[in-house]
Amino acid sequence: MALLGGQCLSRTDIENIHEATLNILEDTGVSIGYQPALEAFRKAGARVKGERVYLSRKIVEEKIKEVPVKFTLHARNPEKNITVSRNSFLTAPGYGAPFVTDWNDEKRTASYADFENFAKLAGASKYLSMTGGNLVEPVDISDKIRHVMMQYACIINSDKCFMGSSYGQKKAEDSVKMAQILLGPEHKLDEKPALISLINTITPLVIDERQLGALMEYAKAGQACIVASLAMAGATSPASLAGTLAVQNAEILTGIVLAQIVRPGAPVVFGSTSSITEMKYGSLTIGAPETALIVTATAQMAAFYGIPCRAGGTLTDAKCVDAQAGWESMMNLLTAERSGINFVLHSAGILEYYMSMSYEKFIIDEEMLGMVLRFRRGIDVSSESLPLDMINKVGPGGHFLDQDHTFHTFKKEFWRPDICDRGTYDRWRTEGCLTAKEVAQKKYNNVLAEYQPTVLDPITDRQLKVFIDSL
Amino acid sequence: MAGFEELSKGVIGGNQAKVKELTQRLIDEGAEPLEIINQGLIAGMSIVGARFKNGEMFVPEVLMSAKAMGSGLEIVKPMIADADMPSIGKVLLGTVKGDLHDIGKNLVGMMLESGGFTVINLGIDIAPEQFVAAIKEHNPDILAMSALLTTTMLHMKDTIELLKEEGLNDKVQVIVGGAPISQDFADEVGAAGFAPDAASAVELCKRLLN
Numbered sequence A: 001m002a003l004l005g006g007q008c009l010s011r012t013d014i015e016n017i018h019e020a021t022l023n024i025l026e027d028t029g030v031s032i033g034y035q036p037a038l039e040a041f042r043k044a045g046a047r048v049k050g051e052r053v054y055l056s057r058k059i060v061e062e063k064i065k066e067v068p069v070k071f072t073l074h075a076r077n078p079e080k081n082i083t084v085s086r087n088s089f090l091t092a093p094g095y096g097a098p099f100v101t102d103w104n105d106e107k108r109t110a111s112y113a114d115f116e117n118f119a120k121l122a123g124a125s126k127y128l129s130m131t132g133g134n135l136v137e138p139v140d141i142s143d144k145i146r147h148v149m150m151q152y153a154c155i156i157n158s159d160k161c162f163m164g165s166s167y168g169q170k171k172a173e174d175s176v177k178m179a180q181i182l183l184g185p186e187h188k189l190d191e192k193p194a195l196i197s198l199i200n201t202i203t204p205l206v207i208d209e210r211q212l213g214a215l216m217e218y219a220k221a222g223q224a225c226i227v228a229s230l231a232m233a234g235a236t237s238p239a240s241l242a243g244t245l246a247v248q249n250a251e252i253l254t255g256i257v258l259a260q261i262v263r264p265g266a267p268v269v270f271g272s273t274s275s276i277t278e279m280k281y282g283s284l285t286i287g288a289p290e291t292a293l294i295v296t297a298t299a300q301m302a303a304f305y306g307i308p309c310r311a312g313g314t315l316t317d318a319k320c321v322d323a324q325a326g327w328e329s330m331m332n333l334l335t336a337e338r339s340g341i342n343f344v345l346h347s348a349g350i351l352e353y354y355m356s357m358s359y360e361k362f363i364i365d366e367e368m369l370g371m372v373l374r375f376r377r378g379i380d381v382s383s384e385s386l387p388l389d390m391i392n393k394v395g396p397g398g399h400f401l402d403q404d405h406t407f408h409t410f411k412k413e414f415w416r417p418d419i420c421d422r423g424t425y426d427r428w429r430t431e432g433c434l435t436a437k438e439v440a441q442k443k444y445n446n447v448l449a450e451y452q453p454t455v456l457d458p459i460t461d462r463q464l465k466v467f468i469d470s471l
Numbered sequence B: 001m002a003g004f005e006e007l008s009k010g011v012i013g014g015n016q017a018k019v020k021e022l023t024q025r026l027i028d029e030g031a032e033p034l035e036i037i038n039q040g041l042i043a044g045m046s047i048v049g050a051r052f053k054n055g056e057m058f059v060p061e062v063l064m065s066a067k068a069m070g071s072g073l074e075i076v077k078p079m080i081a082d083a084d085m086p087s088i089g090k091v092l093l094g095t096v097k098g099d100l101h102d103i104g105k106n107l108v109g110m111m112l113e114s115g116g117f118t119v120i121n122l123g124i125d126i127a128p129e130q131f132v133a134a135i136k137e138h139n140p141d142i143l144a145m146s147a148l149l150t151t152t153m154l155h156m157k158d159t160i161e162l163l164k165e166e167g168l169n170d171k172v173q174v175i176v177g178g179a180p181i182s183q184d185f186a187d188e189v190g191a192a193g194f195a196p197d198a199a200s201a202v203e204l205c206k207r208l209l210n
Helices: A011-028 A035-043 A057-066 A112-124 A143-157 A169-183 A209-220 A241-262 A289-305 A323-339 A359-377 A388-394 A404-413 A425-430 A436-450 A458-469 B003-012 B016-028 B033-053 B059-079 B103-114 B128-138 B154-165 B183-189 B198-209
Strands: A030-032 A047-049 A052-054 A070-073 A082-085 A099-101 A107-109 A196-200 A224-229 A268-272 A275-278 A283-285 B090-095 B118-121 B142-146 B173-177
Touching (some): A169 A458, A209 A224, A268 A289, B003 B016, B003 B059, B016 B059, B059 B103, B090 B103, B103 B118, B103 B142, B103 B198, B128 B142, B173 B198
Antiparallel strands (some): A070 A082
């Protein structure tokens, strides 16, 4: 396992934040806007007053114990199954952006065609672990079938795992039905889950009907959920990062406890996309160093509870693919890896604080992902990697370029870039002075032209289409 | 009167206690209530607005100034008729049906108030019919709708259509905002304006009423 690098909280800090969280849960409570959820909390012994649920230390501690430390998600190609655990570092593309920023930096509304393109790029990616979920919001598809159309595009364009809809109980149920059709009637979906879905709280301390309906439906069906909070420190949570961590913690634990009430052992992930408020505008900013601190602290809090966690990604506030997009994205991706985040949504394509997706950024982010994955692999120290005989043979003043050891080692030891230019100035000039963005554009066009997804068998394909038509 | 400048400073500093004290003192000294408002409270708030625009002041500071101004207004208000209360326009505000996102919209409301508008905040999950009923009741100059979700933002269009059916579209100007909203979307649904953030919403409303 990779050795981790990032910590920002001491053991005492973690315990203090945990205690503050328990105080919030017991004294302030969380607003739960869904009758079946209130009923479930009440039955489990929680204090419920109107729509407010108050969780005691006992319930929280008991239910957290039920959370599985790892679970496997099943893809249509079993080789692409992924295991979410306390040691994993899994990645999925950007999620939920309603816009696409094009080559000329113009922003436009995202369409289903964009969705299909991003599904293909994710399917073709050698680094991304999953196809993803709401790769963009295809606003040209009616709300009624948008969730299943998105899922269909994920299925048809890639054989990797994908995400379910979190837009309410009914749409979650549809997502589960689609997964069942895909994996066949013999597949015991509740024991071998296929879906992971993103359940977002509304900070501060609210979870709405839609997200709760989906959470309960997925828990019932044994499918995984990421329960995530997006607190904007200073606006929707305290301006102090510790206070923000306590508020987000209360929300996440409430969702996780509910999943365990519905089904003990339901697979869940402790999630955060919290950051600070840009006080110049009162708006969200995610490229801030405070984001990276919250990512790190989220990993530490989740480790304290022993629950797999999600945070970070190639996060930026930049409006186009520029240097700011690069430095902010790399900080937040590398931080996620270093601090022990297990599942990284928004690993490719995001611009402008989750608002937009970019094709060029997607390719450049994959390059960053390649670098970070190499970093994660660390340094192998063994008799083979300490070749004393060869060092002795080459001796002072010699070179290693023509040695067997070099020949057999360099390809596995060195990561190969696809975008980074490492040549000389003159070579770069003769080849047309291409910027990273230009190289990325070329690459994504090539991928879209050449990528052949594994063909889905026609019977399953037809069944999926019939199901969609029946809605 | 020298006290006005000090009162303005209290507003700029967001000092509620000081603003209350100075407002009371000015009243006791016989200052005209409208002068206290215009030369003291609103004068201070105008400076806050300009500094905010220049990036010298930040949202929490503006809101504290607005609170300070409000605490002064509260004291003066009973002394003048409602119709004489300075307001540059009335804005009806709400998050559309199916959407429970409250805070961005509230920020817009607070910024509008600190910019001199009268704001009626209907809250969240407001159906087109509720918007229409509230317009009939309050007669606002502007209807401002908010949405955070791509699935709920379509209700903005429903509301605008209903306004047309009810013949209210000439009486009120509609503006829209929220994370997934763009100028293109605003044009498409027939809104009079779109603002990308709370500060621009104030500018937009001022422009529309000019």
